[in-house]
Amino acid sequence: MANLSVRRGEGSNVQRTREWDPFQQMQELMNWDPFEQLASHPWFAGRQGQAPFVPAFEVKETKDAYVFKADLPGVDEKDIEVTLTGDRLSVSGKRESEKREEGERFYAYERSFGAFSRAFTLPEGVNGDNVQAQLKNGVLTLTLPKRPEVQPKRIQVASSAVEPKDSIKS
Template sequence: MNLIKRQHGSAFPHVMDEIFKDWRGGSQLVNRVVPPVNIKETETAFNVELVAPGLKKEDFNIEVDKGLLTISSEVKAENVQEDGKYTRREYIHTSFKRAFTLPETVNEEGINANYADGILTLTLPKKEEAQPKAKRLIEIS
């Protein structure tokens, strides 16, 4: 009796790899990965950094509705190569959507965003009453 090692639980890993391999040796399967997010809280704001290289700032849609911050992107492209009698046409469609429930301490009107070097940065300022008060000395009269 021969034992056959399976990869990732698939009975046909090599067959599937060959079917979805393109001519350059890569895979035509696209990993649907949600961009990673870092959230940092300071005394005056929350800073959200979303890593999304290769996009333009026009590709993002950022909305705030009833305390829910939604960041999404959808990019569609078509690549056509004509070489003699052969035509190669590829469609590219990538999208993601991230949603975050905002704490009540966030000033929704003051939210701003910046996209540079593949990182979308959002600054969510805290309301004045949520910020810590400066230390002060009280004199006794």
């Protein structure tokens, strides 16, 4: 196994130029962290700089349905709740963090965990009685069919050489 080393530039002959960061400078000058109070907020509690888990959604309309797809890798079916109330579709759930063992050392920890909630306002015409939800290979697919009266209907166009059947003859 290869050794992973982190260079911090201390004690080296390489001269680094530091980008100006107003927040870093404010913290250094005033010994005040503007985000310190946010860390105690319940939403941020226990995250230690970790980004919240916000799944990516794809929403498309077909001729007979609205299809929602969400990337939910590592989320179990039991941890997902989908509700439809009137014209409001809500998807919520959680992705549990993995257990950390004593003595483990992480060199990068960029994966997000925690609770999420997304809500969408639907257009008129969704048939809420026949919504289908499927979780497969970490992708949640929701299919919300349209009611028949709002689905597009093809109208036959007659040529001018042919007289319409319903026309009145004199």
